[in-house]
Amino acid sequence: MSLVLPMTLLSPAKLNLFLHINGRLPNGYHELQSLFHFLDYGDTMTFSESDQHLFTCDNPELETEDNLIIKARNALVEINSLRDKPQHLQPIHIHLNKVLPMGGGVGGGSSNAATTLLALNEIWQLQLSKPQLEEIGLKLGADVPIFVRGESSIAEGVGEHLTPYPVNEAWYVVLTPDAHVNTAMLFNSDSLPRDTAKIPLSEIDYQAVDPQFKNDFENIVIKGYPTVAKSLNWLLEYGPARMTGTGACVFAEFCSQDEANEIFRRLPVELAGFVAKGCNISPTHQTLFGQ
Numbered sequence: 349m350s351l352v353l354p355m356t357l358l359s360p361a362k363l364n365l366f367l368h369i370n371g372r373l374p375n376g377y378h379e380l381q382s383l384f385h386f387l388d389y390g391d392t393m394t395f396s397e398s399d400q401h402l403f404t405c406d407n408p409e410l411e412t413e414d415n416l417i418i419k420a421r422n423a424l425v426e427i428n429s430l431r432d433k434p435q436h437l438q439p440i441h442i443h444l445n446k447v448l449p450m451g452g453g454v455g456g457g458s459s460n461a462a463t464t465l466l467a468l469n470e471i472w473q474l475q476l477s478k479p480q481l482e483e484i485g486l487k488l489g490a491d492v493p494i495f496v497r498g499e500s501s502i503a504e505g506v507g508e509h510l511t512p513y514p515v516n517e518a519w520y521v522v523l524t525p526d527a528h529v530n531t532a533m534l535f536n537s538d539s540l541p542r543d544t545a546k547i548p549l550s551e552i553d554y555q556a557v558d559p560q561f562k563n564d565f566e567n568i569v570i571k572g573y574p575t576v577a578k579s580l581n582w583l584l585e586y587g588p589a590r591m592t593g594t595g596a597c598v599f600a601e602f603c604s605q606d607e608a609n610e611i612f613r614r615l616p617v618e619l620a621g622f623v624a625k626g627c628n629i630s631p632t633h634q635t636l637f638g639q
């Protein structure tokens with residue numbers, strides 16, 4: 349497929365509709381079961397022709413070499429350079445418009461890395477398969493493969509084993525408390541419940557209102573971060589609400605856009621968030637592959 353540049357893609361947020369910790373492995377990592385779903389809301393990334401590889405961001409603090417966008421681009425440049433007949437790679441300017449809260453459990457950095465891998469693979473015609481891109485992505489972060497896959501899925505193992513699991517595409521009110529939660533610290537916490545029973549895949553029938561689906565990090569985070577507790581308690585007034593990932597963002601599901609907007613309009617000024625629609629196919633894939 350030949351792409352017209354400049355090209356702008358939405359690099360979406362994800363929600364963990366549930367996140368269960370089933371056990372701890374001898375290497376310290378945790379076995380989990382989690383349902384990942386995409387939102388039609390996120391950062392935007394623009395890819396344009398340039399005379400040198402370039403990465404810019406509306407937030408200059410993110411323009412560093414350890415940005416996952418640069419790491420993803422460099423991984424593809426290296427793979428090409430190791431091929432028998434390396435291709436000439438057109439230098440690309442990648443611009444990121446950062447919208448998603450960082451370290452909020454909505455996966456912005458992982459999403460940006462995956463969007464970079466998917467877009468450059470098409471622009472440079474590298475012909476890397478999705479499984480190959482997922483493998484490259486996994487080295488950048490545990491959640492990159494799910495964004496490369498681009499389908500609502502249940503993650504198992506330590507997060508690497510993905511099974512597509514489409515759900516009803518509802519509307520979400522997502523609140524974004526001003527708190528940066530440390531993922532590694534939470535995984536190491538003595539208070540983390542690690543014994544949620546694994547549900548056989550064939551028996552998972554996800555319903556937002558069903559209390560068997562929960563986030564095992566939620567109780568520790570609300571104890572340690574009052575702003576998260578405040579946002580979650582506000583949402584709980586209107587229906588079942590839950591935290592995503594290791595926090596800090598929390599969400600509640602609604603049947604219609606009108607209902608979600610109506611609740612969001614009541615948000616007190618000291619709380620922040622957004623309204624978005626759930627997507628079984630990532631918006632990046634919808635644009636890039638017409639899915």
Ligand SMILES: C[C@@](CO)(OP(=O)(O)O)[C@H](O)COP(=O)(O)OP(=O)(O)OC[C@H]1O[C@@H](n2ccc(N)nc2=O)[C@H](O)[C@@H]1O
Nearest residue numbers: 376377378453455489490491506507531532535593594595
């Ligand atoms: C748990 C999730 C669910 O989406 O939380 P969020 O990051 O979205 O909040 C993610 O998979 C997180 O992914 P990510 O934040 O990339 O974590 P990583 O860098 O891979 O791991 C950070 C640390 O968490 C611990 N870790 C991570 C994954 C796992 N299955 N078991 C673990 O024990 C390890 O101590 C690891 O060093």
Ligand SMILES: Nc1ncnc2c1ncn2[C@@H]1O[C@H](COP(=O)(O)OP(=O)(O)O)[C@@H](O)[C@H]1O
Nearest residue numbers: 415416417450451452453454455456457458460
């Ligand atoms: N492109 C990027 N966007 C956001 N964060 C990034 C990016 N590249 C690297 N990071 C780093 O990754 C950390 C976690 O980012 P993020 O994916 O937004 O968190 P979470 O997985 O909790 O939603 C950030 O604090 C930042 O230091």
